[in-house]
Every structure is written in structure tokens, then in C-alpha cells.
Amino acid sequence: MLVECVPNVSEGRRPDVLAAIRDQASAAGVRVLGVSADPDHHRAVLTLVGEGERMLEAAFAVAAEAVRRIDLRHHRGVHPRFGAVDVIPFVPLAGTPMAYCVELARRLGARLGAELELPVFLYEQAATRPERRNLADVRRGQFEGLAARLAGGDVPDFGPSSPHPSAGAVAVGARGPLVAFNAMLGTADVAIARAVARAVRASGGGLAGVKALGLALPSRGTVQVSMNLVHPERTTLWRALELVRREAARYGVAVTGTEIVGFVPLGALAAAAREFLQAHGFGPGDVLEQAYWGAPLTGAGPDPDA
Amino acid sequence: MLVECVPNVSEGRRPDVLAAIRDQASAAGVRVLGVSADPDHHRAVLTLVGEGERMLEAAFAVAAEAVRRIDLRHHRGVHPRFGAVDVIPFVPLAGTPMAYCVELARRLGARLGAELELPVFLYEQAATRPERRNLADVRRGQFEGLAARLAGGDVPDFGPSSPHPSAGAVAVGARGPLVAFNAMLGTADVAIARAVARAVRASGGGLAGVKALGLALPSRGTVQVSMNLVHPERTTLWRALELVRREAARYGVAVTGTEIVGFVPLGALAAAAREFLQAHGFGPGDVLEQAYWGAPLTGAGPDPDA
Numbered sequence: 025m026l027v028e029c030v031p032n033v034s035e036g037r038r039p040d041v042l043a044a045i046r047d048q049a050s051a052a053g054v055r056v057l058g059v060s061a062d063p064d065h066h067r068a069v070l071t072l073v074g075e076g077e078r079m080l081e082a083a084f085a086v087a088a089e090a091v092r093r094i095d096l097r098h099h100r101g102v103h104p105r106f107g108a109v110d111v112i113p114f115v116p117l118a119g120t121p122m123a124y125c126v127e128l129a130r131r132l133g134a135r136l137g138a139e140l141e142l143p144v145f146l147y148e149q150a151a152t153r154p155e156r157r158n159l160a161d162v163r164r165g166q167f168e169g170l171a172a173r174l175a176g177g178d179v180p181d182f183g184p185s186s187p188h189p190s191a192g193a194v195a196v197g198a199r200g201p202l203v204a205f206n207a208m209l210g211t212a213d214v215a216i217a218r219a220v221a222r223a224v225r226a227s228g229g230g231l232a233g234v235k236a237l238g239l240a241l242p243s244r245g246t247v248q249v250s251m252n253l254v255h256p257e258r259t260t261l262w263r264a265l266e267l268v269r270r271e272a273a274r275y276g277v278a279v280t281g282t283e284i285v286g287f288v289p290l291g292a293l294a295a296a297a298r299e300f301l302q303a304h305g306f307g308p309g310d311v312l313e314q315a316y317w318g319a320p321l322t323g324a325g326p327d328p329d330a
Numbered sequence: 331m332l333v334e335c336v337p338n339v340s341e342g343r344r345p346d347v348l349a350a351i352r353d354q355a356s357a358a359g360v361r362v363l364g365v366s367a368d369p370d371h372h373r374a375v376l377t378l379v380g381e382g383e384r385m386l387e388a389a390f391a392v393a394a395e396a397v398r399r400i401d402l403r404h405h406r407g408v409h410p411r412f413g414a415v416d417v418i419p420f421v422p423l424a425g426t427p428m429a430y431c432v433e434l435a436r437r438l439g440a441r442l443g444a445e446l447e448l449p450v451f452l453y454e455q456a457a458t459r460p461e462r463r464n465l466a467d468v469r470r471g472q473f474e475g476l477a478a479r480l481a482g483g484d485v486p487d488f489g490p491s492s493p494h495p496s497a498g499a500v501a502v503g504a505r506g507p508l509v510a511f512n513a514m515l516g517t518a519d520v521a522i523a524r525a526v527a528r529a530v531r532a533s534g535g536g537l538a539g540v541k542a543l544g545l546a547l548p549s550r551g552t553v554q555v556s557m558n559l560v561h562p563e564r565t566t567l568w569r570a571l572e573l574v575r576r577e578a579a580r581y582g583v584a585v586t587g588t589e590i591v592g593f594v595p596l597g598a599l600a601a602a603a604r605e606f607l608q609a610h611g612f613g614p615g616d617v618l619e620q621a622y623w624g625a626p627l628t629g630a631g632p633d634p635d636a
Contacts, residue, residue, distance in 0.1 A: 028618075055622075057618070057621040057622065058621065071618075071621075073622055201618070207608075261603075261607055262606065262607070265607060265608070279608055280608070281608050281609070282607050282608050282609045283609060283611065284609060284612065284616055287616055287617065287618035287621055288616060288617055288618065289617075289618045289619070290596075290617050290618065290619045290620075293599065293600075293603060294599075296603065296606075296607070297567075297599060297602065297603065300568065300602075300606040301567055301568070301571060301588050301602070302513075302571070302585055302586070302587050302588050303587070303588045303589060303590060304587050306590065310590055310593055311593065311594055311595075311596050311599060312334075312363070312377075312507070312593040312594065312595045312596065313595070313596045313619070313620065313623070314596075315363040315364065315377075315593055316361075316363065316379055317619070317623050
């Protein structure tokens with residue numbers, strides 16, 4: 025059962041800490057495809073691929089190391105977070121059923137609650153109640169608001185009903201492949217990035233498959249529309265970027281560049297190419313490497329929202 | 331030694347003939363990734379991948395079957411051609427040296443000349459003189475002008491100095507991966523397609539990596555700018571299409587769609603994505619499948635024009 029796991033940890037500045045976290049994943053016998061760190065976000069995204077049972081061990085080891093090394097009481101970054109190991113999603117690959125990833129999320133959640141004393145919130149496909157499907161809702165109030173929220177009766181799925189003193193809480197979930205896609209704007213005014221983010225995201229009346237935040241990037245002297253494309257073969261990189269460009273243009277601002285955090289599935293890249301190249305019949309199977317290597321890793325999995 | 335071979339045969343209408351040709355390649359022990367046939371071009375492109383010695387056998391068997399089955403005396407199509415098996419390029423994959431493909435081209439040429447009695451012209455990296463590098467020059471005058479050309483002293487690299495009566499001649503070469511990319515225009519006026527083709531291709535002052543022809547597509551009631559991108563990581567699909575759109579717009583005409591003939595290497599797709607997504611650091615290694623599977627098949631090979 026091949027799965028991807030994409031732990032997001034609240035550390036984007038100390039390479040030694042990230043190396044230690046990465047080593048924990050490797051030692052558990054999964055492949056670390058990459059680590060994307062951002063100093064302004066003060067956050068890093070690990071992309072792990074491997075067999076399910078080993079991934080469970082790797083995800084636990086990553087979480088344990090993050091809890092040991094990261095103290096949120098001294099953590100300032102522009103990206104929302106409520107945990108040292110903030111989010112741990114499992115993604116089915118190569119035909120693995122989503123239900124298998126939901127089960128992994130529940131088993132990991134139980135261990136993180138019992139052994140690391142983290143309050144655990146299950147989200148997306150693993151959510152135990154509708155209001156916990158959406159990560160932004162689960163994380164609302166961030167680390168700083170967590171104690172009050174838990175005291176107010178918001179009971180986690182696993183673990184204690186009070187925050188871990190230094191590591192906060194963790195969201196563990198199962199989801200389809202998403203693309204984390206950031207567009208930099210030619211302005212230092214974060215209000216414009218926020219306005220564009222509101223306009224392009226689904227919750228603001230924008231594109232169905234887009235979540236977005238406007239963030240300042242002090243170290244780069246610019247601002248960014250930070251997006252998650254949650255159905256990247258339906259709402260593509262291209263369509264999202266086109267709308268960002270249009271909305272930013274209303275303020276006389278241009279997109280100066282973009283970046284992908286982690287990896288883009290070939291199916292998502294092909295879907296974007298179908299649009300930008302006007303190649304109406306184009307798909308992953310038209311890529312030489314795909315034709316040579318075989319079936320895509322993602323894109324054929326179950327899609328409960330379809 | 332992994333190589334790709336992309337024989338172009340002058341048959342785009344009879345599925346039984348294409349199946350017979352395809353079967354010859356399979357029987358020789360190479361993989362047939364696909365066959366792209368176009369009835370207006372009256373031409374098909376086979377994409378074969380395999381080990382070099384087997385590919386030599388496969389290419390010979392494909393050529394022999396095409397010579398048996400295709401009679402150019404009765405062949406009318408919009409794409410230029412001078413042979414039943416018109417062009418046979420070898421493309422190095424996975425680090426195979428270009429010199430190895432040049433050697434394959436020479437060995438295949440010798441066999442085609444001796445055993446099938448085809449005049450053989452070596453082209454591109456396999457060319458034996460500068461004026462035969464460019465395929466369009468090698469094929470000038472097409473099948474109908476071939477007898478006069480050979481009689482005029484244009485001596486082929488192998489084979490007889492007169493055309494094969496029904497199968498004409500063949501161009502055999504070695505080259506890097508190219509992308510065959512066709513843009514359909516919203517007009518039936520082939521003069522506009524020709525004007526756009528002239529403007530975008532290198533020989534007309536357009537883009538360095540682009541060869542282009544304007545062709546009518548009677549069966550679709552439209553016209554097409556048929557392009558070869560010969561350095562698709564430098565002159566990308568995106569840049570070529572943008573220029574086609576601009577040039578067509580000068581005539582009040584839009585691009586209605588595009589198609590890729592054969593396959594696009596992941597490196598070429600990533601290079602286009604880098605441009606259209608403004609993702610200045612993007613590359614094939616940012617694609618999940620690439621990161622998982624390993625090195626790209628193309629893109630790292632020797633580039634004598636660089």
C-alpha cells in the first residue's frame with residue numbers, strides 16, 4: 025500500500041533541526057523526496073513516500089522529533105500554525121484506497137495523543153465531524169488561542185484536553201493530492217495580497233478548488249498569495265494563476281513569480297498544460313516518461329467530492 | 331543503450347497498414363509507445379523505445395513493411411514527404427551518447443540502401459555534409475521531384491542513385507528529442523497559416539528553435555501551423571504558442587486548439603510550465619512522479635548546438 029505523507033513542521037530557519045527531522049523519516053524506511061523550508065513562513069514541508077506501515081512509523085518519528093526540537097512559545101512566522109508538528113496528511117498513491125489513509129490517520133492520531141501528549145484533531149477525509157473537515161477551521165485561533173479553545177469544550181479526537189506546553193496540538197488527516205502554490209506580487213502591501221487571496225479562494229466566491237491566504241514575506245520584501253489547490257486536475261495551476269493575475273491587476277500589481285511547495289503530481293501539471301497550451305486532448309499519457317514508466321502515481325484515486 | 335526511434339511513414343488513413351507496421355516493431359522486441367496518424371497529412375508517427383541493437387532491427391522491419399505496403403505514386407497528403415518510410419530519426423535516451431545514435435543511423439542506412447534498394451540520406455547529427463543537416467533541405471522537391479534531383483547528381487549516402495519506384499527515398503538521422511506541435515487556427519484560409527508559420531520559424535526570422543509549415547486540413551475544415559520544436563527546453567511550447575497567437579491575431583484569427591504528435595518529454599513540459607506559471611525555479615524534479623521514479627529520460631543528453 026503506497027502512500028505519501030506530507031508533514032508540515034513549524035520550523036523554516038534552522039537547517040540542523042530540519043536535518044534531524046528528515047533523518048527520522050529516512051531511518052523509518054520511507055523515501056524523503058524533499059524538504060521545502062521557508063524562513064518567513066517559519067515552516068517546512070516534508071514529502072515522504074513509502075509503504076503504509078513504515079509511513080506510520082516515519083510520521084510518528086517526525087512528529088516526536090519536531091516536538092522535541094520546536095518550541096512554539098518562541099515561534100513567530102507569517103503562516104498560521106497551532107502545533108510544532110502542525111499538520112500530517114496521508115495521501116493515497118498508486119491505487120491505494122482513501123479508506124486506508126483514513127485508518128493510518130486514526131492510528132497515528134491515537135499514538136500521538138497517548139505517547140506525545142498532543143491534542144489531535146482529525147481533519148479532511150479522516151474528520152469525525154463535518155466542522156473539522158476544513159484545516160483552517162481546525163487551526164482557528166492558532167497556538168496562542170489553543171488553551172482557551174480547548175478549555176471552552178472543543179474536545180480533540182485523541183490526547184489531552186489541554187495544549188502541549190511547547191508543541192501545541194496537531195491536525196492529522198487523509199486527503200487527495202493537493203498542490204501548494206504561491207504567487208509573489210510586485211508590491212510590499214500585504215493588504216493587496218489579502219484582497220487577492222479573498223477573491224480567488226472558494227470561501228470568498230472565487231474558484232471552487234482554491235484555498236488562499238495573503239502573506240507578507242519580510243525577508244524578500246514582497247507579499248505572496250499562498251494557495252492550496254485541493255483538486256488540481258479540476259481547478260488547475262493555470263486557472264488559479266490567471267485569476268490571481270486578473271485580481272492583482274485591479275490594484276495595478278503584477279505577479280512577479282510563483283513557486284510550488286513540495287511536488288506537483290504529473291496529472292496536475294498535465295491538466296494545467298491542457299489549458300495553457302489549448303491542447304484539449306492532452307493528458308499525462310502524452311508525456312514520454314509517463315508512457316515509458318507506466319501508470320501515474322496520482323489522479324486515478326477515489327474522489328469522494330466528485 | 332536505451333534509444334528512441336520515431337519513424338514517420340506516409341500512411342495516415344489505412345488502420346490495417348499501420349497495424350501491420352506497428353506489429354513489425356513489436357515483433358523486433360522494442361516497445362511501441364504510440365502511433366499518431368493524421369488523415370490529412372496522410373502520415374503516421376511511431377514512437378518506439380528500446381535497446382539499440384533491437385531498435386536497429388525494429389526500424390529495418392518498419393521500413394520494409396512500409397515499402398511493401400505504401401505506394402507513393404498514389405499518395406496525396408498535405409505534409410511534405412519523399413519516401414514511403416519518409417524519416418527515421420534515432421534519439422538518445424537515459425544518457426546514451428549521441429554518437430551511438432549516429433552509428434545506428436549509419437548502420438540502418440547501409441542496410442536500407444542494400445536490402446530495400448532505397449536511396450538513403452543521412453541528416454541532422456548523422457549528416458555527412460552540412461547541407462544535409464536540415465531535413466527540409468534533404469526532402470526538397472518531395473517524391474515527385476526525386477528522380478530529377480538524383481539524376482542531377484545529388485548522390486545519396488547509401489543505396490541506388492535512382493528512386494525506389496513506389497517508395498521513393500528515406501532520410502535517416504540522429505537528433506535530440508523534439509516536440510511536434512500543431513496549432514489549429516480559426517480560419518479555413520491556408521494563406522494565413524502559411525504566413526504565421528513563416529513568421530514564427532527560425533528561417534523566417536522567428537524563434538530559433540522552431541520549424542513550421544502552414545497546412546490545410548480538409549477533413550477538419552480548418553488550417554494548422556505545424557511545428558517542430560527542436561530544442562524544446564530552450565524554445566518552449568509556451569513561447570512558440572504565444573508567438574503563433576500574436577501572429578495569427580494580426581489577421582484577426584485565433585488559435586482554436588493544439589495537439590502534440592507523439593510524446594512530449596517531461597523536461598520540455600516542465601520548461602513550458604516554468605514560463606506559463608512564472609515559476610522561475612521549476613523543473614522536472616518538481617514533479618512527484620519524476621522525483622519518485624528517478625532521472626528524466628531526456629534533457630541531460632549532449633547538445634552539440636548549445
